[in-house]
Amino acid sequence: MPPRLNVPFRSRRRDTGAEYTAPLSALQDADDVLGAATASDGFAPLTALARPQLPGAVAGVPLSLRPRRPWRKLLYIQQDYPDDYVDSTFLRELQKNANVRMYDYRTVVLQTTVVTQHMSSIMVFIAVFINLYRGALTGSALLWCSSATTVVGFVAWDMLRLALKTPVQRIVRLGLIKGAVLFALLLFGLSPILRTLTEDTSSDTIWAMTVIFFCVNLAFHDYSTGNLTNIRFPGSVSLNAAVLASVLLASQLDSNTSVFAFLSFALKWFALFPIFRRHLKRVSAAASVATTVVLALVAATMFMYISRAIAMLFVLGTLFITFGCPLWLIWVQRYKNEIHGPWDEARPVVHHYFN
Template identity: 40%
Template sequence: MAAGVKSWKKILYEDQGFPDHYVDASFLDELRKNLYTRTYDYWTVVIESGVIVQQLCSVCIFVVVFLFMDMQLLQAETLVSVSGGLCLLGYLVHCLLTSVGRIQSDRSFADDLKTFLIFAGFSYCLSPILVSLTETIATDTIYAMTTVMLIANLLFHDYGTSAPMVSGVLSLNAGLFASVCLASRLQTTLHSFATVTFAVELFALWPALRRNLRQAVSCCHVLMTTLVAMVTLLLVSCISLTATVLLALAIVFITLLCPAWLIWLQTYKNNIHGPWDEAAIQQ
């Protein structure tokens, strides 16, 4: 630096004779790139993507069950019995995980029983209203609203990551709204009751049990994803071969191609960090 030339300092409390936006070459000395870049392992991401597949399969199972009842291939009594048995089995698994200390729960059996009785009683009493709730609305409109709500259920579902758009309450409400729409297109009050209760099991209880099982016994996550996918493909194949192929392609895309795509995109990550970052107070 030539003699008599004043050097610039990164301070704001004195007039240095430079414009406010002036910086010299030393300003970039603190430039750092990709400080917090996370390195992903392909098979780890494949396993983690099973959460998305499970939720997608839950939505598909719900739609298939509705179509079975709408085509009178499934009786409402059968659905109530099967879903009730599965709910009881899931609750026993939950109690087992709680008793061995794998998960923590502050609810007692009396609390759970009271919640079940209240929900079942209100659902059954309101079923006659659900049957005639949307008589003045066209069926195409009902199906369109159902489609939008099920997509919202998938988009806002809590997959175990923190993101601004994640909202378990919104996802659950969207799923229940879709079940109410479809229940209003069935024949009897028992059909409506069976549809709504089955939706609660799929969109509220089943995700909670999945999270508990994954937390308690992580090795069962892959087995559960495979089993749910196979059952869903089998059920969908009873409705449409085209839908089965599309669902299989979607599962392959989510579990195998998307993880590879994510890892490939990481090579283009270019986050910069430096003195221009917002100051963080160290306590």
Template identity: 40%
Template structure:
């Protein structure tokens, strides 16, 4: 090496951007904080997406059953109430500080208030889209459900994708209102909208709470949702059932394998050019030590 030094306060006869060839990219580090994933872990984590997809399929099947008068709205409301109550109790048993804790009655009061206003607004909802063609309603509902799935928060920490709970929820509610407006009675509309509130508002929080409390039970819940979707779709359309099964298999088994195969292509670089990152834990420990001194 020559007598060159990495300083700028005096002229060494070199350009300002000069660096010794031996030192060029000497501090470069690759994939410093990359965590390698295992296949079965990725398969387990894909359960959140499968559950939400199954939730959308079950909701559409419930709408078809109501429209074809295969399902009574009273039976739907009773089943929805029992499932919601079971979810409350399950979260209360699994964790003492869950979002739906029975000791905190605020959530139950909000749920009762939403159901009350749905009951009042159901006649208006049923006639809200009378001037819109049925084909347009199907197209808008399908598009809004896709938006719901695309922007839904699946609980992945530090996700690179942009998620928005408000956009996802509003899209699902909009699709539910469009579908409910094609039912014949106000009671049918009320039962479908109350089911939508339980599926798209309360179920995502229930799923995250249960996953934190018991990851194994979350896997069982994924299997239950898939079984329920298959049982409902088989009565409506074999084509929809085939598409659902292929999509579920793709999400559960093929995409995780694809992620594992592409891990070696990940190439995050780190070096002295990166911005400084404040480590709060180290600063707190240093502050506590200074106070003790």
């Protein structure tokens, strides 16, 4: 049995790796002694065996004295740095509020006019129903007034087309007239059925459902100016809610003429008039502001004879939405803190190849 040798060998483990402080000469002397002791016993010397690898020790140089490789911003590779290490250039790519749009007060006020217009139009529609329900307005007068305003709207539309030199499509105009006539005849035939549609339903339920449908109409209305002809989602939800509310209100009237006049006015008011308002806003901002002021004044005046409290609430709400909410939005912008940097997820670049 070979004698036990006490070789001065010491190892120490750090975060950066294993470090061996024993010089290679001491290992060489131990190999010579072990080789001489085991040669007589028939064992292979230590030089013939696989020597342990010494990571970081190259020609007797410790790992702590070896220069480290530069840090790279890669997560799934083994580096000589802790996992939470970042260099001094990491925050150079930091961006704050890069995609935040700062608003101007005048611009935001002009953009809120579409909300004020639609809210005023709903108030005017409700005031017309209350006058029709109380008998202050007859169905024939409402039918003639709505038809006259529709003709005036089409004339104004044509004048805008002539001013902008836009070609008029006669085929579309003829199709619209035919559809309006057929729909009016169908609505006139269904007026007796619609009048008795909710006879077994209490009035409180009708009023509550009407308020809910008008809130849905106000929330899902299409306030953009890009869509003029096609009614898409969520504009279709808004239109359907307005039609349902109109049918519920029409079922509370006492004559077929009033039901027909009211429903025809509702379809013109909620289907055609918003398209005209969008086109007017696209053409002239001043004309859109004037339309907003006229609608708000008409709604407030009509409700002054119905309920002064509701009229005052409407005026205060209109002023808050038109002038208060834009100021509030601009004040809140100072607390916007959106940051972007190298820690964000990588966005793949998709290349489209066409044959």
